[in-house]
Amino acid sequence: MDTAQLINTYFKAFNAGDTDDMLDLLHDDIEHHVNEGQIRKGKDLFASFNAHMTRCYREELTDMVIFVNDGGDRAAAEFVVNGTYLETDEGLPAAQGQTYRLPAGSFFSIRDGKIARVTTYYNLSDWMAQVTG
Template sequence: MTALETVQQYYEAFNAKNWKGMLALLHPEVRHEANQGDVRIGLEKFTEFLQKMDEAYEETLTNMVFFSEPQDKRVAVEFVVNGIYKKAEDGLPEAHGQSYVLPAGAFLEVTDGKISRVTTYYNLPLWIELVSKP
């Protein structure tokens, strides 16, 4: 399987809420660089993050465009996050089922057939504005 196919499967699993399928595509020492906060290393930390996200957000990704490079190691993806904010996190606005549509992107690296890095970017101030509207 190519790096591009691996990353496409990862996002298909995300949209299907198939967390086990997502985790199966990750390298044991995956490096997760989220838009905000500390870098997480390893499947255990990524699994904890995923559980927390599942509690707080209901998200589906659309308008996905994938870009790969000739060495078949890195993939970039641009997408739109269509979400519902279910449970507030520390330092973020109160959650009461607000919906949001937010452009985002990610950079992923594949090592030995597994995703070894996930770096995600989105506009946090815009997201806060979207979920803060009455």
């Protein structure tokens, strides 16, 4: 599978809530760089993060545009996050089923045909404003 297909498959699994399918696309030495917080290394920490996110948020990514460098070892995606805040996340406002919509982007490193790094960015202040009204 080429890099564009790999990233597209990753996001299709995300939108379907198939976190096990997402894990299958990751290199064993995955590094997950999140917008706020520590870098998570390894599939176990990535799986824990996904379980937490699934509990607290329901999200669908739309308006996806994927970019791949000529060598196929780096990629980026720009998209819109359409979400519902389901359960209060520690240190954040109380969840009451608020909906939100915000632009975001992810950056990837590819190694051995798998995703070796995921870095995701979004505007946390924008999200906070949307969920607190």
